[in-house]
Amino acid sequence: MIPLWPAFLFSMLLMIYVRQVLTLADPSSELITVVAVFRHGDRAPLRSWPNDIYFDDKYWPNGLTQLTEKGKIRAHSLGKWFRKYYRNFTSDIYSPKDIYMYSTDVDRCLMSAQSFLLGLYPPKGYQVWNEAIPWQPIPVHTAQRHKDDVVLDKRPCPKHKKLYQQAKRAVYKNLEEKYKVIYDTLKEYTGWANITPELVEDFVNQIYVYDNYNKTFIPDWAKKVYCHPDVKYLAYLALQTSTSTKTLARLKIGPFFHKIICHFENFTCGAPNAETGPKFYAFSCHDSCLIHLMNAMGVYDSRQIGFSDSLIFELRKSRDGNFYVNLVYRRHDGKQEWVEDLTMNECGFDCDYIKFKDLMSEITVHIDEREKECREIVS
Ligand SMILES: *[C@@H]1O[C@H](CO)[C@@H](O)[C@H](O)[C@H]1NC(C)=O
Numbered sequence: 001m002i003p004l005w006p007a008f009l010f011s012m013l014l015m016i017y018v019r020q021v022l023t024l025a026d027p028s029s030e031l032i033t034v035v036a037v038f039r040h041g042d043r044a045p046l047r048s049w050p051n052d053i054y055f056d057d058k059y060w061p062n063g064l065t066q067l068t069e070k071g072k073i074r075a076h077s078l079g080k081w082f083r084k085y086y087r088n089f090t091s092d093i094y095s096p097k098d099i100y101m102y103s104t105d106v107d108r109c110l111m112s113a114q115s116f117l118l119g120l121y122p123p124k125g126y127q128v129w130n131e132a133i134p135w136q137p138i139p140v141h142t143a144q145r146h147k148d149d150v151v152l153d154k155r156p157c158p159k160h161k162k163l164y165q166q167a168k169r170a171v172y173k174n175l176e177e178k179y180k181v182i183y184d185t186l187k188e189y190t191g192w193a194n195i196t197p198e199l200v201e202d203f204v205n206q207i208y209v210y211d212n213y214n215k216t217f218i219p220d221w222a223k224k225v226y227c228h229p230d231v232k233y234l235a236y237l238a239l240q241t242s243t244s245t246k247t248l249a250r251l252k253i254g255p256f257f258h259k260i261i262c263h264f265e266n267f268t269c270g271a272p273n274a275e276t277g278p279k280f281y282a283f284s285c286h287d288s289c290l291i292h293l294m295n296a297m298g299v300y301d302s303r304q305i306g307f308s309d310s311l312i313f314e315l316r317k318s319r320d321g322n323f324y325v326n327l328v329y330r331r332h333d334g335k336q337e338w339v340e341d342l343t344m345n346e347c348g349f350d351c352d353y354i355k356f357k358d359l360m361s362e363i364t365v366h367i368d369e370r371e372k373e374c375r376e377i378v379s
């Protein structure tokens, strides 16, 4: 079996490394820049099983695949949370020097970005331009999906495709035998003729959508299946296999890391008054974005990525002038919101920036290099 290296290493090394280096506990450290990557807010279904009667426009007034009203609320509340959590870091007056907002060119992500920005920068003071409209325009940058050099899902990569197929052949072997009961149950109720981990993942994501929209849409048989640990595991395989080796991860998400590190470099290497770009970089994208980033770094633990969950990279500077990176995960389950620390096993929570870059080097690549590597022939 192909080693699922990040998750495997993570659990193996966690106990050995983490404790001794955890928490620099330097309250005088300075927050230098923040990169946040979040999933869009609640959405309507993208796909479903053939027997699903609720996979129908008539139940989704904004249309399938689109952001729902609850999704707007959740993305807006994410923006409000950032405003509060980073209140001493960014001014509450909007400035293009403070934030750069990027979104994939997908309606629900663009709309989430706008809702988020409304939460982060409700007009204040001189920026109130119309008393009747408590909103102000703030740019959201995007790129056509096939030209997107951050989120590469729609950019073909023959080498990744080939290696991914090989990885799947190894990881997916004998799953049907091993998880026969699950496979048979899903076949019986869903109408799918053949079950794959990808379909199990579609199923799990779809139930998550219903659970957050209208629980009565979840059929009784599905409630039991959804909670089964083997179902979660199969979905996990589907989510993480495409980044399960360093090469797969580099080709899938390397340019995103390149962007983040390039952004950090501006702050760590620049001359004192050099232009650095905005200190807050935000990306509105998909659960797959968060999973690919986290899995590649060895901090993905098979969790369900909730709507508007956010992965946050913080670059800090300690009193003695050293830079380090903190990785945190912000969630909101509809009732409460909280932040969890994520720890890269080889580095600890307060990860020295030089070490961070070094650890990331194999999974970080410039887009042009990536395109070149994609064309390499694999046997
Ligand atoms: C923000 O700054 C204020 C005033 O300087 C201070 O009292 C407060 O503790 C700071 N909050 C955070 C979260 O650092």
Ligand SMILES: *[C@@H]1O[C@H](CO)[C@@H](O)[C@H](O)[C@H]1NC(C)=O
Binding pocket: 213, 214, 215, 216, 217
């Ligand atoms: C959920 O769906 C049921 C059945 O379609 C409907 O009767 C109910 O009003 C919906 N509930 C909400 C909160 O939308």
Ligand SMILES: *[C@@H]1O[C@H](CO)[C@@H](O)[C@H](O)[C@H]1NC(C)=O
Binding pocket: 259, 262, 263, 264, 266, 275, 276, 277, 278
């Ligand atoms: C780094 O700074 C330069 C100069 O201001 C800017 O053009 C570039 O976009 C910045 N890079 C990132 C990733 O922010």
